Amino acid sequence: MRDFIAAAEAAADAAGAVIRPLFRSRLLVEAKGDASPVTEADKGAERTIRALLAERFPDHGILGEEYGPTAAEAEYVWVVDPIDGTRAFVTGRPIFGTLVGLMHRGRPVLGLIDQPATGERWIGVAGEPLRFRGPLGGTPGSRPCARLAEAELSCTSPDMFTPDEAPRFERVRQAARRVTWGGDCYGFGLLALGLVDAVVESDLKPWDWVALAPVVEAAGGRLTDWQGQPLRLDGPGQVIAVGDPALLPEIVALLAG
Template identity: 75%
Template sequence: MIPAAFRDTAEAAADAAGAVIRPLFRSQLLVEAKGDASPVTEADKAAERTIRALIADRHPDHGVIGEEYGETNPGADWVWVLDPIDGTRAFVTGRPLFGTLIGLLHKGVPVLGVIDQPATRERWIGLSGQPAEFRSEFGGTPRCRPCATLAEAELSCTSPDMFDAETAPRFAAAKDAARRTTWGGDCYAYGLLALGLVDAVVDATMKPWDWAALVPVIEGAGGRCTDWAGRPLRLDSDGTVLAVGDRALLPEISRLLAG
């Protein structure tokens, strides 16, 4: 059982990050270039600093891994994994398809996740072994829909640019077998999968802060979130991520992605 205080911390962290991010959305931002050429803004940095301060105050013995400021307290059993703005390119171009990701690992296993959309004020919450929750003025129930074959599936991917010479043909095989493929959305696409609006999401080059919060949400909505081979996601995973709403879909799509 995950202590209730940990969920309270995750939600308080999402609230605090949203209060930092919302005033900067669609404003003039100082955008820097990171080593991987992805845009990073003061919103990313300020939101992560805010979340880290809150965690340090409430759980000083916990570890933290964040996209902007690296790792603290390595070796801790409980480790928070943070992406203050997942989908920074959407954020800096004014599209509300970004989100704040707050995950918690226990001995390397994702056990708690929050996907928070500060602009639309939508929030998905997942805790290991419990049904996922969703809060939004638009309504919706976090429950993945049946879709047993890829030929019937709505497939989503963040961007074709994330594939290299080795992964591109494997993704193409899954794309060609799917009913339809849509692009973009970053973490928001995984939230839509949890709502039964998308059937599968396939991404690559994903870091722990990109997926740690997603696993408890997807699995709490009845789906599965693994690497392309169908293995559980861990800190040493290979960067591939496959999420399916219907678990019966996993073997077919995983076989295609295996090449």
């Protein structure tokens, strides 16, 4: 696992070197098919990550947001999102992140969240405590919070929910102490530092959540689907993250109605 961690960190370092010079610069933004913004930073960073991982582990697969799957049937598959939170990136807000995850036979075993503008980095490995470093401070590990009425809830945007999902999420929002909007992967990082208690989102693709699962779980939390079950690569991307596993049943019940 040490070699895998070193590779994930090297990939994040290399991606950051591509991303930082473009952050808060005037970028040409083109529209992808789903109308989300994509910049040369996304594409250049993913090309850099892919080249580094392919050189170190030529028998591993890679799945990325910008360039799709390569050898997806391999025993080990890296799952990367060069800029998770592109809208934050193009509007100059440092709450985006680079995600590097590793799956072994379909199960996430390593996850890294890197914020290249602030220098914060979270590393989660299955069966090991969370590692975190950054100049802004923070203590790795989630905090106890067994009741939604006492919980800080985070969600990237209410627009991510379908008409069927929106009222289900609204039940969770109304039961929570308060909700904070925006954040993408950064919200999950804050949960892993005990500053957020729950994140509920939808329509996440594998490159959005594979790296997050080991980080959240290494912090003592849980990352599941809306039924409280392990996430699947072919699932709808409905995600619950909780810092305190005791909080999960209440959220699942509210989402189920």
